[in-house]
Amino acid sequence: MSEPGSDRAYQICANCVMDTSDAMIQFDEHGVCDHCRDIRENVLPEWETGPKGRAQLERMANDIRKSGKGKDFDCILGMSGGLDSSYMLHLIVTELGLRPLVFHVDGGWNSDLAVNNIQMLVDKLGLDLYTEVINWEDMRDFQLAFFKSGVPHLDIPQDHAFIATLYHFANKHGIKYIINGGNISTECVRNPKEWLYYGTDMAQINEIRRRFCTRPLAHYPFSSVLFHKVYLRYLKGVKVVKPLNNLPYTRELAIDTLTEQYGWRAYPQKHFESRFTKFYEGYWLPTRFGYDTRRVQYSSLILTGQMTREEALSKLAKPAYDPNTIDDEFEYIANKLRISVDELRSYHEMPKKWYWDYPNQEAMFDFGAKVLKAIGVERSIKR
Amino acid sequence: MTLHSRIFPVLLIRDQGLVKTRRFGEDRYVGDPMNAVKIFNEKQVDELAIFDIDATVQGREPDFAQLEKIAVESRMPLCYGGGVTTAEQAARLVSIGYEKVSISAAALDRPELIAEMAERIGRQSVVVTLDVRKEGLLGNHNLYTHNATKKQSAKAIDFAARAEELGAGEIVINSIDRDGMTDGYDLKFAKAVRDTVNVPLSFVGGAGSIADMAKLIDAVGTVGAGAGSMFVFKGPYRAVLISYDRPDNAREMT
Amino acid sequence: MICIVEYGSGNVGALANLLKRRRIPFFISGNSSEMAKADRFILPGVGAFDPTMEQLLQSGILAALEQEVVGKGKAVLGICVGMHLLAEGSEEGTRPGLGWVPGYVRKIDASKRNRPPLLPHMGWNSLLPQMEHPLLNGIDCDRGFYYLHSYFFDASDDEHVMARVRYGDELPCAVTRGNVFGVQFHPEKSHENGERLLQNFAELA
Numbered sequence: 092m093s094e095p096g097s098d099r100a101y102q103i104c105a106n107c108v109m110d111t112s113d114a115m116i117q118f119d120e121h122g123v124c125d126h127c128r129d130i131r132e133n134v135l136p137e138w139e140t141g142p143k144g145r146a147q148l149e150r151m152a153n154d155i156r157k158s159g160k161g162k163d164f165d166c167i168l169g170m171s172g173g174l175d176s177s178y179m180l181h182l183i184v185t186e187l188g189l190r191p192l193v194f195h196v197d198g199g200w201n202s203d204l205a206v207n208n209i210q211m212l213v214d215k216l217g218l219d220l221y222t223e224v225i226n227w228e229d230m231r232d233f234q235l236a237f238f239k240s241g242v243p244h245l246d247i248p249q250d251h252a253f254i255a256t257l258y259h260f261a262n263k264h265g266i267k268y269i270i271n272g273g274n275i276s277t278e279c280v281r282n283p284k285e286w287l288y289y290g291t292d293m294a295q296i297n298e299i300r301r302r303f304c305t306r307p308l309a310h311y312p313f314s315s316v317l318f319h320k321v322y323l324r325y326l327k328g329v330k331v332v333k334p335l336n337n338l339p340y341t342r343e344l345a346i347d348t349l350t351e352q353y354g355w356r357a358y359p360q361k362h363f364e365s366r367f368t369k370f371y372e373g374y375w376l377p378t379r380f381g382y383d384t385r386r387v388q389y390s391s392l393i394l395t396g397q398m399t400r401e402e403a404l405s406k407l408a409k410p411a412y413d414p415n416t417i418d419d420e421f422e423y424i425a426n427k428l429r430i431s432v433d434e435l436r437s438y439h440e441m442p443k444k445w446y447w448d449y450p451n452q453e454a455m456f457d458f459g460a461k462v463l464k465a466i467g468v469e470r471s472i473k474r
Numbered sequence: 475m476t477l478h479s480r481i482f483p484v485l486l487i488r489d490q491g492l493v494k495t496r497r498f499g500e501d502r503y504v505g506d507p508m509n510a511v512k513i514f515n516e517k518q519v520d521e522l523a524i525f526d527i528d529a530t531v532q533g534r535e536p537d538f539a540q541l542e543k544i545a546v547e548s549r550m551p552l553c554y555g556g557g558v559t560t561a562e563q564a565a566r567l568v569s570i571g572y573e574k575v576s577i578s579a580a581a582l583d584r585p586e587l588i589a590e591m592a593e594r595i596g597r598q599s600v601v602v603t604l605d606v607r608k609e610g611l612l613g614n615h616n617l618y619t620h621n622a623t624k625k626q627s628a629k630a631i632d633f634a635a636r637a638e639e640l641g642a643g644e645i646v647i648n649s650i651d652r653d654g655m656t657d658g659y660d661l662k663f664a665k666a667v668r669d670t671v672n673v674p675l676s677f678v679g680g681a682g683s684i685a686d687m688a689k690l691i692d693a694v695g696t697v698g699a700g701a702g703s704m705f706v707f708k709g710p711y712r713a714v715l716i717s718y719d720r721p722d723n724a725r726e727m728t
Numbered sequence: 729m730i731c732i733v734e735y736g737s738g739n740v741g742a743l744a745n746l747l748k749r750r751r752i753p754f755f756i757s758g759n760s761s762e763m764a765k766a767d768r769f770i771l772p773g774v775g776a777f778d779p780t781m782e783q784l785l786q787s788g789i790l791a792a793l794e795q796e797v798v799g800k801g802k803a804v805l806g807i808c809v810g811m812h813l814l815a816e817g818s819e820e821g822t823r824p825g826l827g828w829v830p831g832y833v834r835k836i837d838a839s840k841r842n843r844p845p846l847l848p849h850m851g852w853n854s855l856l857p858q859m860e861h862p863l864l865n866g867i868d869c870d871r872g873f874y875y876l877h878s879y880f881f882d883a884s885d886d887e888h889v890m891a892r893v894r895y896g897d898e899l900p901c902a903v904t905r906g907n908v909f910g911v912q913f914h915p916e917k918s919h920e921n922g923e924r925l926l927q928n929f930a931e932l933a
Binding site for chain 2: 739741742745746774775776838843844845846847848849850851852853854870872874876877878893894895914916917918919920922923
Binding site: 194195197199200201203206209210213219220221222224226227228231310426427 | 489490491503504505506508509512513516517543708709710711713714715716717
C-alpha cells in the first residue's frame with residue numbers, strides 16, 4: 092500500500108481542524124468531518140457533567156471504596172506528571188476519598204519538570220509512590236528498533252511499558268479499579284490509527300523486535316496484554332473508570348487548581364513531561380509524516396467549546412517545535428540513544444512505513460475495540 | 475554567608491546503568507546515568523560523585539567514553555572513582571572534565587599513588603575514599619575494598635591521616651553498614667575523622683533526610699554530605715524519583 | 729567571536745558545551761594563525777602552575793595570543809590556573825607567568841581559618857564584589873561560585889581586584905586590568921552564575 096491518502100485533494104474540516112493528514116477522514120456535504128459527526132451524535136449527548144454526572148461519580152467512588160475495604164489500596168492510577176493524571180489524582184484523593192496505588196513508569200526520558208510535579212503532588216497528598224524503572228539498555232534498543240522500522244508509532248516502547256506495569260501492579264495487589272485520566276473534554280477526537288497504532292499488538296511488536304532489536308530485551312516488562320485484558324476484564328472483573336468525564340473538566344480548571352494547591356508547573360504542550368514524547372510529537376511526526384497531533388487535541392477542544400477554530404488554526408500555523416532549539420533537541424535525542432546525529436537523521440529521511448507493512452493483529456484489535464477502548468489501550472491511558 | 479557545605483548526590487554505576495545498593499549488597503536498578511545527571515544538573519546540585527562499583531573488582535579501567543558524555547552535560551563539579559590505578563588515568567579524567575578523581579583500593583594497595591596523582595593533577599583534585607564498616611563487639615571501624623569483600627589491615631583513621639600526609643586533597647568516608655539504610659550518618663566516627671585531618675571531608679552512607687545532613691554539619695562543621703538513596707528514592711516503596719534539597723545550615727558562617 | 733584557547737590544559741568540553749547552549753559564537757583553537765579570527769579569548773587551565781605554563785609555551789600560540797591581547801587590546805578571560813598564568817609568577821613553581829596583571833600567585837594561608845577544613849579551598853563560596861563591573865551583572869553573590877584550589881592570585885594593586893572570596897582572609901577571586909580578566913572559580917561548573925558570567929563576558933563592549 093502506498094502512502095495513504097496520497098491521491099486525495101487537501102481538505103480540512105469546516106468545524107474542527109482535522110484534515111486529510113488523517114487518511115481515513117470522511118467529510119459530509121457541509122464539509123464537516125466524521126470525527127465531529129461521531130462525537131456530536133454519539134459522545135456529547137451521553138456526556139454528563141452536571142449533577143447527574145456527579146451522582147455517577149459518587150456511586151463509582153462508593154463501589155471503589157467498598158471493593159478496597161481491608162486492602163492497602165482500592166484503586167490504581169498511573170502518574171506521568173502530566174496534566175490529566177495529576178488533576179485526576181488530586182480529584183480522587185481530595186474529593187472522593189479514594190486510596191490509590193500511585194505508580195510512575197520511568198522510561199529514561201523524564202523531564203525535570205515532570206519529576207518535580209510528581210513529587211509535589213505526592214508529597215502534598217501524603218501518598219506513597221511506586222515506580223517501575225525500565226532497564227535503559229533494553230528501552231534504548233527497543234526504541235531504536237522502532238526507528239529502524241520506519242513506522243510512525245515510535246512511542247510504543249514507552250506506552251507498552253506503562254500498560255504492562257499497570258496490569259502488573261493491579262494484578263499483584265488485587266486491585267479491581269483502574270483510574271484512567273482519559274476524558275472527553277480534551278480527548279474526544281482520537282488519534283488516527285495510522286498515526287498512533289495499538290501499543291499492545293504483540294504480532295507487530297514481536298516482528299519489529301525480531302527484525303531490528305539487537306538485544307533479547309530480557310528486562311523489559313512485556314505483557315501478554317490481550318490475555319490480561321480478557322482475564323482481568325471478564326474473569327477477575329477489573330473495571331476502568333474515567334472520573335474526568337463526570338465533571339466539567341477543562342484544562343483551565345486543571346491547571347489553576349494544581350498550580351494553586353500544589354505549586355504544580357504547567358508544560359508548554361501536552362505530553363511534554365517526557366522529553367522523547369515531546370520530540371516525537373512536536374517534531375518527528377509532523378516533519379516526517381505530516382501528522383500533527385495538535386490537530387487532534389485542538390479539535391477535541393473545539394468540539395467541547397474550549398477553543399475556537401480560529402485560535403486552533405493560528406496555533407497550527409506555527410510549528411509544534413521551537414525552531415531555535417530543535418537542533419539541540421535532535422542532538423540530545425541522538426546522544427541519549429547513543430547514535431550519531433547522522434544516524435538519527437537517516438531514520439528521519441528513510442522511506443516511510445506503516446503498521447500494515449509488518450505483521451499485525453489489526454482485525455482482532457478492531458473487533459475487540461470496545462473492550463480495548465474501555466481499558467484505554469490508546470495513549471490516553473497514561474494520563 | 476561564605477563557604478557552604480557541599481550537598482552532593484552519589485551515583486553508582488554498574489553495567490552502564492545506575493544502581494543503588496544496601497550495605498554494598500543487594501542492588502536495585504535505578505535508570506540511565508545520563509538522565510539522572512541531566513536532572514541533577516537542572517536542579518543545580520552542588521557537586522556530583524560518580525563511582526563505577528565494578529571497575530576495581532573486574533580489574534577494568536574507567537569507561538572514558540561514557541564518562542566524557544556525562545562530563546560534557548554537567549554544569550557542576552564532578553568527582554569520579556572506580557578502577558583508577560595510575561596518575562595517567564587521573565590526568566585523562568581531569569582533561570575530560572572531572573574536577574576530582576577518587577581512589578580507594580589503589581591507594582591502599584600502593585599509597586605512593588596518592589603522591590603521584592597529586593604531582594600530576596594537583597592535590598586539590600586527589601580524593602581518597604575509604605569504605606568503612608563498623609563491626610565487632612568493640613565497634614571498630616575497619617577498612618574494606620572491592621565492594622566490601624576484602625578487609626584491610628590498616629585502620630581507617632590511621633590511613634586517613636596518612637592519605638592526607640601523602641597528598642590527598644579530600645577524604646571521603648563511605649560507611650558500608652549504613653549504606654542504603656537511611657538511618658543517619660555515623661556521627662561519632664565522623665567527629666573522630668574530623669579531629670584527625672585538616673583536609674576537606676565528605677561522608678557518604680546513611681543519609682535519610684535533610685535533618686540527618688543538618689546533624690552531620692552540626693557535628694563536624696562545613697563538610698561534604700553525600701547521599702545516594704535519599705536523592706533517588708521516595709517513600710516506603712522506594713519509588714525511584716530524583717529529588718534534591720539542602721539543609722538550612724549548609725549555608726553557614728565559618 | 730570567542731576563541732577558547734586549546735593548549736593542552738583545562739576543560740574545553742564543558743566550556744564549549746555551555747557556549748553552544750547559550751548560542752554564543754565561539755571556536756576552539758590551538759593554532760596561532762587562527763588567533764586573529766577571535767575578538768576575545770578564554771584561557772582555561774587546571775593542574776599545577778609550572779606544567780601549565782610549560783604547556784602554553786610548548787603550544788606555540790603564545791606569541792599570537794599576546795599580539796591579540798596585549799597588542800590589539802582584545803579581551804581575555806583566564807579561568808582557574810588560566811587566571812594564575814596572568815600573574816608575574818607563582819609560589820607553586822619557578823617559571824615566570826605572563827605578567828598581564830601585576831601580582832603573584834601565593835599559597836592560601838589557612839591558619840587564618842579557625843576550624844578545618846583548611847586546604848584546599850573546596851566548595852561553593854559567596855562572592856564579595858569590590859567594584860561595579862558588567863562581568864558581574866546578574867550574579868547571585870550569596871550563592872557564589874565553586875572553588876577548588878590551594879593557591880590564589882595576590883594582586884599587587886587593589887584597583888585590579890574585581891571581587892574577593894572569604895576564606896580565612898578575603899582573597900581576590902576575580903581580577904581585571906584593562907582588557908585582561910581572570911577568575912579563580914570555574915564558571916563552566918557553577919551553574920547559573922557561571923553561565924551568566926560567561927554570557928556577560930561574551931557581551932562585554
